Amino acid sequence: MAGSGSPISKGDLVQSFERGLAVIRAFDGRGPELTLTEVAELAGVTRAAARRFLLTLAEIGYVHTDGKRFRLRPRVLELGNAYLSSQGLAEVATPHMEQLVAEVDDSAALCVLEEDDILYVALVRTAARRIMALNVTIGSRIPAHPSSMGRVLLAHQPDDWRAAYLARAELQPFTPRTVEDPAKLGAILDRTLADGYSIVDQELDLGLRSIAVPLHEPDGTVSASLNVSMHSSRRSVDEMRDQLLEPLTRTASAIEADLAAITRRRRSFSISGDDD
Structure with missing residues (x-):
């Protein structure tokens, strides 16, 4: 040795x-x-x-x-x-996401915020329908600012964190539609927080539209974001809101309920173990 x-x-x-x-x-x-x-x-x-x-x-x-x-x-x-494995997030979310995709016939993804990027932890795609030029897989990271999931996660950060982010972030333009002005992005984040969802129209990839909602912890904090994405020819922005927001929100609520139940079981197990 x-x-x-x-x-x-x-x-x-x-x-x-x-x-x-x-x-x-x-x-x-x-x-x-x-x-x-x-x-x-x-x-x-x-x-x-x-x-x-x-x-x-x-x-x-x-x-x-x-x-x-x-x-x-x-x-x-x-x-x-x-x-x-430790969080159980993908394992719990994937069956619900599969039901969502079967219902709306468009792809779904789940992300968490990692520094200034979003990190993909679960993906369910529609069969043989490619909608992004970017090759996104589980574990992929992309900047948060041009994506619906990223904007949901950014919007729910503390005010001081958001201010620091807007001051430091390089808002790289992915398409001619990408918002590059920090003040404009800040206003969008305020609106996202108030609305409870985010819609992004071809800012990450031309032809790609997406709508995202937050996933809440039992204490109310937002730990992840769930979206549905599609080619712009599939639905208009208004149609996305009218047709997808309800099933997307319903799916997020079902995932939150399952995660909360797991947390309660873990706490119960921990308390029982302490009594031994």
Whole structure:
């Protein structure tokens, strides 16, 4: 075994990597938030080792901590599906999204906000209908500002965060229709917050229209956004609002209800476990 100041062997690197992955996988079973002791027990490592791995993961943006409890951040999707397993978001949402797509005959997607981008965590497409030139898959990231899901998520951020975002963001034009003025985008976000949904007409991709609504946590915070997208020849903007907003909102509510039920079961399990 390599000692202090000694070259690190290949075997040591592989073993360390394996323990790091075990720390990430620890979030699969007990819920989205764990203490240091829980992580160490579930990963089969010492508390000292678990602390080093967790602080490293926090430093590079894969873990969030309040100093006592730890949870995975969406960025960990870049490494695999551990985030989805810990949150249950894609697993819960996908069956509802499949029903939505069958009902409206257009594609649906689910995203979370990661820094200034949206991160795709679930996708259900209509058969053999390609609507975007962009090759979007689960785990893809795109800037939030020209997308309906991104605008929903941006609109629900705290006021100070939104102001900082509008001051720093480079509003890249994806099409001639893309809003590039921060003040105009700010007004759009205010309207999105008031309306409870966002419609984007060919700002991300020419020919692409989409409508998105928020997904709420039990405490009312918005954790994700759900949309339906289609080619502009399928529906006008008014038709999208009239025909899709109700089923989209209904689907979001069903996903929220399932996620809330899972949270209640996890809390009940945790309380029962504490009594043992």
